[in-house]
Amino acid sequence: MKIFTAAQVRAWDAATIDEQGISSLDLMERAAACCTEWLLHHCPPDAPFALFCGRGNNGGDGLAIVRQLLAAGRSVSVYVVQPGRAASPDFAANHTRLAASGISIGAVEEGAPLPGIPAGSVVVDALFGAGLNKPLEGVAAALTVALNDSGASIISIDLPSGLFMDRPSTTHAVIRATHTLTFGAPKLALLLQENAPFIGAVQVLGIGLSTRFAQETQSPYFYLTNKEAKARFRPRPRFAHKGSFGHLLLAAGARGKMGAALLAATAAARGGAGLLSCHIPRCGELVLQTALPEAMLATDACEDFLTELPADMDRYDVVAIGPGIGTSDPVAELLERYLQHSPGPMVLDADALNILAQHPYWLLRLPPGSILTPHPKEFDRLFGTHTSDFDRIRTALDQAAALKSAVLLKGHHTFVALPDGTGAFNSTGNPGMARGGSGDVLTGLLGALLAQGYSAADAALLGVYLHGAAGDSAAAAASAEAMLPSDLILHLGNAFRRLY
Numbered sequence: 177m178k179i180f181t182a183a184q185v186r187a188w189d190a191a192t193i194d195e196q197g198i199s200s201l202d203l204m205e206r207a208a209a210c211c212t213e214w215l216l217h218h219c220p221p222d223a224p225f226a227l228f229c230g231r232g233n234n235g236g237d238g239l240a241i242v243r244q245l246l247a248a249g250r251s252v253s254v255y256v257v258q259p260g261r262a263a264s265p266d267f268a269a270n271h272t273r274l275a276a277s278g279i280s281i282g283a284v285e286e287g288a289p290l291p292g293i294p295a296g297s298v299v300v301d302a303l304f305g306a307g308l309n310k311p312l313e314g315v316a317a318a319l320t321v322a323l324n325d326s327g328a329s330i331i332s333i334d335l336p337s338g339l340f341m342d343r344p345s346t347t348h349a350v351i352r353a354t355h356t357l358t359f360g361a362p363k364l365a366l367l368l369q370e371n372a373p374f375i376g377a378v379q380v381l382g383i384g385l386s387t388r389f390a391q392e393t394q395s396p397y398f399y400l401t402n403k404e405a406k407a408r409f410r411p412r413p414r415f416a417h418k419g420s421f422g423h424l425l426l427a428a429g430a431r432g433k434m435g436a437a438l439l440a441a442t443a444a445a446r447g448g449a450g451l452l453s454c455h456i457p458r459c460g461e462l463v464l465q466t467a468l469p470e471a472m473l474a475t476d477a478c479e480d481f482l483t484e485l486p487a488d489m490d491r492y493d494v495v496a497i498g499p500g501i502g503t504s505d506p507v508a509e510l511l512e513r514y515l516q517h518s519p520g521p522m523v524l525d526a527d528a529l530n531i532l533a534q535h536p537y538w539l540l541r542l543p544p545g546s547i548l549t550p551h552p553k554e555f556d557r558l559f560g561t562h563t564s565d566f567d568r569i570r571t572a573l574d575q576a577a578a579l580k581s582a583v584l585l586k587g588h589h590t591f592v593a594l595p596d597g598t599g600a601f602n603s604t605g606n607p608g609m610a611r612g613g614s615g616d617v618l619t620g621l622l623g624a625l626l627a628q629g630y631s632a633a634d635a636a637l638l639g640v641y642l643h644g645a646a647g648d649s650a651a652a653a654a655s656a657e658a659m660l661p662s663d664l665i666l667h668l669g670n671a672f673r674r675l676y
């Protein structure tokens with residue numbers, strides 16, 4: 177599913193109107209009907225609604241929703257911000273239709289007291305949507321702050337008012353929605369970690385926008401859903417043998433951090449690598465051999481941490497390195513040797529990324545076709561401080577192209593920057609995965625997918641999707657509260673089955 181810019185969203189509406197021979201007012205009615213249906217199904221049956229409308233088409237949606245809620249027999253109050261000022265034609269048409277019903281339409285005016293919100297009301301925010309072109313100020317900003325402070329549930333139509341679609345919004349007043357009902361496809365701003373305080377739970381409402389426009393219009397960003405993951409998945413051929421699926425070398429662990437190595441190794445084994453060898457310090461030998469008999473060991477001479485390259489590096493196809501290795505000087509020197517001698521693409525995670533942050537020019541040695549898996553802190557250590565996620569995703573795309581590798585930015589909607597200049601936001605995963613160890617599982621899985629011959633782009637997209645899907649399966653079984661990162665590994669089978 178593609179993610180469009182504000183200009184493309186406007187063009188999408190226009191193409192739909194043109195293609196379907198309908199008026200923009202008809203499309204507004206359809207969008208409003210989808211919102212009304214959602215509200216009727218998801219809000220308490222006896223809750224009164226309080227709608228706050230701007231004077232653009234977002235406000236027009238709001239007025240149409242009011243009319244539809246009234247027709248459904250619900251109690252509704254409605255306010256328009258500065259109603260005497262210029263309005264869009266479709267707003268005006270809906271205003272006339274609503275006024276004809278006899279309902280009193282309140283006004284929110286500069287300098288006048290703001291309307292009170294009866295306890296238990298559901299607030300619907302239809303102030304501004306995709307047309308926002310400057311930060312909220314004056315009465316709109318004051319109303320936004322008051323609605324946020326009211327404690328009421330707020331359902332935002334299309335976007336939380338005050339949130340820009342494709343640039344940062346963190347320094348001015350923005351509605352803090354409980355739910356955002358957005359039209360057609362998720363918008364860029366709704367996928368970024370920095371906007372988490374504003375967007376609440378996002379619901380994408382299909383309002384029958386043109387599929388032809390969506391297919392034909394280019395966008396650098398897409399939403400990684402089951403469809404995109406399935407398109408990249410290759411089932412194991414019936415006559416395959418273990419040599420068909422590559423040999424992964426996983427370099428992980430140090431004293432006290434062997435859990436990270438075990439999680440990554442088990443995920444690599446379940447992720448489908450044909451052969452798995454683990455380069456671990458001596459202290460981990462017994463636990464690895466006992467807990468994961470499927471793994472071969474390339475045990476380091478050092479008891480407590482990794483110090484030397486395993487012999488015969490050519491035996492391996494892919495190297496995954498980082499979970500739990502520490503950042504001491506000997507380990508850093510070893511990472512440099514790994515970068516020099518890796519026989520194929522690499523997955524770099526955790527401490528490997530922190531070491532690289534200290535030696536950024538080592539990145540030049542990264543084999544093309546590799547995958548870097550930073551979370552936002554590791555990302556900033558590696559590529560410099562960023563003040564916004566919009567900048568981070570741009571840097572990720574630049575780095576992916578320069579390194580000819582995939583660069584992740586992990587989070588609720590992990591961003592996968594691909595070497596071809598496009599990037600995907602993941603649709604799977606849940607807060608039960610916000611635990612130490614979840615990232616180690618991803619590293620093992622990505623290594624296994626690379627070992628099986630997937631390109632960096634396909635491995636990164638599939639790995640991130642499967643990891644989140646395993647998380648969703650684990651949460652369904654054990655709850656987001658009680659699930660463990662090791663449950664992700666047990667549920668990888670369910671995740672793979674979603675791709676059949």
Ligand SMILES: NC(=O)C1=CN([C@@H]2O[C@H](COP(=O)(O)OP(=O)(O)OC[C@H]3O[C@@H](n4cnc5c(N)ncnc54)[C@H](OP(=O)(O)O)[C@@H]3O)[C@@H](O)[C@H]2O)[C@@H](O)CC1
Pocket residue numbers: 186189190200201203204205207208230231232233234235237264303304305306307308309310311312313316333334335359
């Ligand atoms: N047929 C369609 O297209 C459909 C559209 N749909 C709906 O339309 C929404 C987009 O509507 P929209 O383009 O009219 O913009 P909207 O967000 O209502 O803003 C209104 C105007 O406010 C102004 N303004 C901007 N920032 C401001 C600020 N900070 N403070 C004060 N004023 C500010 C600015 O006008 P300006 O001031 O620049 O003259 C802007 O034009 C979309 O999100 C969806 O809900 C659906 O019905 C589906 C069919």
Ligand SMILES: Nc1ncnc2c1ncn2[C@@H]1O[C@H](COP(=O)(O)OP(=O)(O)O)[C@@H](O)[C@H]1O
Pocket residue numbers: 526551586587588589590604605606607608609610611612613614615616618643644
């Ligand atoms: N709220 C969340 N929603 C979805 N996925 C999440 C969430 N929190 C964490 N994750 C996922 O869990 C993993 C955590 O990785 P990381 O931060 O490296 O942790 P660690 O290496 O300590 O386990 C990432 O893949 C991330 O996308």
Ligand SMILES: [K+]
Pocket residue numbers: 234301302303304305332333334335336337
């Ligand atoms: K809105």
